[in-house]
Structure formats: structure tokens, C-alpha cells
Amino acid sequence: MLFKKGSRLLxxxxxxxxxxLGCGGTILKAxxxxxxxxxxxxxEGISARFDKKDYNTKEFLKATNKRQDGCIKALKILGVKDFEFNNYYCCQFDKINLLTFVKIIEKKIKKFNPDTIITHNINEVNIDHIKTFEALEVASRPFLGSNLKLIxxxxxxxxxxxxxxxxxxxxFFVDINKFWKLKIKAWKCYKGEERQFPFPRSVEGIETMAKLRGMQSGLIKAEGFKLFRQIISKD
Ligand SMILES: [Zn+2]
Incomplete structure (x- = not known):
């Protein structure tokens, strides 16, 4: 389970x-x-900012690479060495058969064998976040002997x-106060993604959210989660 030596978080x-943004502090803590x-x-998180005719132009590829390079740097700060990119077009997950995503996630679960999964929740404006949640809901179906205990x-x-x-x-709240500076350092790797407050993805916006979740949980700064499923088994 989460925060136990030897646990496996996907x-x-x-x-x-x-x-x-969603769980950088929790990853650091784990x-x-x-x-x-x-x-x-x-x-890939970029294509929604381009016209379809400009896909595969130099600018498009440059922007995609920039996002991915920033991500690799951020993951290094978070301490994540195992990661996989699938570059489906941004804000168009609803155009893809859900089964495609289900199979990608199922394959990963089989390979990595997590006991804990963190994913998106459904109360989101972004269609890709919603479809990721829906695919995960299917891909994480419980079965006898499954290692997966917390979602x-x-x-x-x-x-x-x-x-x-x-x-x-x-x-479900995780105290991230000790890891706050590193979370923001990782976020800063995504050059060009930050905008001025009151945009929520500003440092002040991210901090405001961490403090709000902290107020709800008696912590200085926290990341908030929705507990989807928890299984307590014999072992
Ligand atoms: Zn997103």
C-alpha cells in the first residue's frame, strides 16, 4: 500500500x-x-494549441519535444525513473476507442504490478482527464489474487x-509540506506552462490549492485525492 517500503505506485x-500538478508531492513522499x-x-498535451493542418510542422514537433523534455527533467526531480509516453493527441481522447486506452493501461498494470494507482477523477473539464479516468476504471477491474489494493x-x-x-x-489527503519546494522545482521544468495568478497553474495558484487541501485536513500543505477503491486483504 502507499507509503510502505516495497510498495508499488503507478x-x-x-x-x-x-x-x-496532481500528485508531485505524493510521488516525492512515496x-x-x-x-x-x-x-x-x-x-502529449500540446496539439490542442495547434490547427490540425499544422500537426507535424517544425513548430509542432518543437513544442511537443519541449513538453516531453520538461517532463523528463521534472520526473528526475521527483525521483521517477520508470515512465512511458504514449503521444495521443491532446483534448481528442474522445475520438479514440476507449478500449485502446484500456489495453495500454492493462498492459502496464500487468507489467508493473502496482498495489496502488493514482489517476484522474471524473470531475474535470478536460476530456482527456475524463477518458483516462474511464479507461482506468475498466482496466483496474478487481480479480482474485490481484495485487492492486488502492486506487x-x-x-x-x-x-x-x-x-x-x-x-x-x-x-484522502497527503501531507506534502516537506516536499513543497521540490514539487514546485519539478513544475518549473515545464517551461511556458505557467501563467500569472489567478490562473490556477501559477505557483501561487498551486500553493493556494495545497493550502486549501491543508485546511481541510489539518495540514500546512496537502494534496487531495478521491478514494475510489481500497481493499484490505489477509496479507
Ligand atoms: Zn492534463
């Missing part, structure tokens, strides 16, 4: 940067306690903060 994220962490990315949903600033209805209500 993060399934739609885009490079979701892992840092690794500091001897947990093995792997991150699976389904999409959590993370929140992403912007996408999660702007829902008209059914806002994210965390019921």
Missing part, C-alpha cells in the same frame, strides 16, 4: 505535467519511503477548478 496521467513509482502518460483520483488545477457542477471533493 500514476496514470493524461498529459506530461499532470503527474507533478519515493522517500522506499516505494517504487512508475508513470504512464497517454497523451485514488487526483485533481488538476484549471481542469478541476472550473467545473460548473459536481466539483471535486477529496476524502
Amino acid at each position: 500514476v496514470v496521467a493524461a498529459h506530461p505535467d499532470d503527474e507533478t 519515493i522517500s519511503m522506499g516505494v517504487s513509482v512508475s508513470v504512464l502518460f497517454l497523451g 485514488l483520483g487526483m485533481e488538476i488545477p484549471c481542469s478541476g477548478n472550473w467545473k460548473f457542477n459536481q466539483s471535486f471533493k477529496p476524502n
